Amino acid sequence: MPVRVGIPRGMYFYKYYPFAKTFLEELGAEVVPSPETTKEILDSGVKFCIDDACLPVKVYHGHAYKLRDNTDFILVPRLTSVSQKEYICPKFGGLPEMVKYSVPDLPPLIDTEVNLHRSQKDLKKALFKLGSALKIKNPLRLNNAYNKALAEHHSFKSKVFEGNTPNQLINGAAAKNKIEGNHTIGVIGHPYLIYDSFVNMKLFKKLEDWGIRFVTPEMVDPHIINERCNELSKRMFWSSGKSLIGGALYMMDNSNIDGLLLMTAFGCGIDSLAVEYIESIARKTYSKPFIILSLDEHTGDAGYNTRLEAFKSLLDWRLTDDNNISSYGRSVHSY
Ligand code: SF4
Known part of the structure; x- marks a missing residue:
């Protein structure tokens, strides 16, 4: 045996x-x-x-x-x-x-x-x-x-x-990356947060149902991630922080990506640095819809879903009504 x-x-x-x-x-x-x-x-x-x-x-x-x-x-x-x-x-x-x-x-x-x-x-x-x-x-x-x-x-x-999630590939499911919809968002986070469908509370299924395509750091060319991290004032020696920051910088600059969703684990030391950096760049330099979802074992469905729905409304609003004129700061629509 x-x-x-x-x-x-x-x-x-x-x-x-x-x-x-x-x-x-x-x-x-x-x-x-x-x-x-x-x-x-x-x-x-x-x-x-x-x-x-x-x-x-x-x-x-x-x-x-x-x-x-x-x-x-x-x-x-x-x-x-x-x-x-x-x-x-x-x-x-x-x-x-x-x-x-x-x-x-x-x-x-x-x-x-x-x-x-x-x-x-x-x-x-x-x-x-x-x-x-x-x-x-x-x-x-x-x-x-x-x-x-x-x-x-x-x-x-x-x-x-090419756009398949590790879960689809490991479970042998057919590729489902051809979502028809109006938005594409970047989903940034450690693989064990963003690809575990219980931990992420079925995030990809929700996005698929809403017709929102997504890109993750593993779907970005690693050379681009390296290049973007080389712009930092200090060399990034945390592999996962590098993928988060390099991926986020690329996505913020990419005009095909309409918003950014950042998933983080409550109390994570590496995320506390990476997320703060990404958030500060997102707020100062870009006006794309941006949301941070912080998870621990007490995170409940209701609050999570409400925040996700608000993020989706912001994306929809941007598409239909937003004229990008901000009455306060760079944009009233980014948070
Ligand atoms: S502390 Fe952060 S980087 Fe370390 S295992 Fe936990 S989530 Fe991952």
């Missing part, structure tokens, strides 16, 4: 699941992803995780717990850096310990460190260590699995770049 490796559907799942799945399957493992987030998963995450963690970390704990009975191992990599000369949020580095000591009844964790700060080549070394954890040490087999995983990762990234 193949060894069953569980992958929690949270944190960087929406970026790296196809990569990890292909690598593990090539080594003969059966990959078991946890199901889509539900209230039950969120509640168990909140129960087991420390109180002051952000929402995505709590959700991740709930997903790990969900995998406790039907897996032999759970993959919780220790992600330190996923790009050369950049770091990611330290919470990723602490996840294996947090999960191991907070969530009961789990099978052993595979907590291989991935640290590409020095060189992208260190990815291969990390994967060879991951293979060893599954008792596979044959370099040819590992190398082959690595190459196939990398090819799958590039193909997945290009499909997201």
Whole structure:
């Protein structure tokens, strides 16, 4: 019987699941992803995780717990850096310990460190260590699995770049990015916020029903994101902050994008810097409709929907009535 490796559907799942799945399957493992987030998963995450963690970390704990009975191992990599000369949020580095000591009844964790700060080549070394954890040490087999995983990762990234959401691709649903409508908005946020349809309260379904097309940072050319971040006075070394800020600057300048929706986790240190910067630029320099939705486990449907509807009304109003003459400041219509 193949060894069953569980992958929690949270944190960087929406970026790296196809990569990890292909690598593990090539080594003969059966990959078991946890199901889509539900209230039950969120509640168990909140129960087991420390109180002051952000929402995505709590959700991740709930997903790990969900995998406790039907897996032999759970993959919780220790992600330190996923790009050369950049770091990611330290919470990723602490996840294996947090999960191991907070969530009961789990099978052993595979907590291989991935640290590409020095060189992208260190990815291969990390994967060879991951293979060893599954008792596979044959370099040819590992190398082959690595190459196939990398090819799958590039193909997945290009499909997201073309406008498919990671969820559609991972769940095998037909591409739904051809929404007919009058507006296109930028949706900015960490992948584990904007692509988790429970956490984002079915945001994309709502936009689709309203005929609003959307662009996310993963749908923007990474070279453009780099270029836009190079305009900053200091080098941005947080990978996720870079994608948020570079993506937002591009979207604010793009005349095909009518408004910006920024989704953030309450209490997130990286977002507190990135969001403040984006908001200040949006307010000072642009007059596009702009909304910030801050999420935690207490965020309720009613307030969220009201704010989204107000944002939609603003977009509609802009299209039909707005003459862009402001009676106060740059525009009365941006907030
Ligand atoms: S970047 Fe923010 S939201 Fe993401 S894990 Fe870190 S603290 Fe949480």
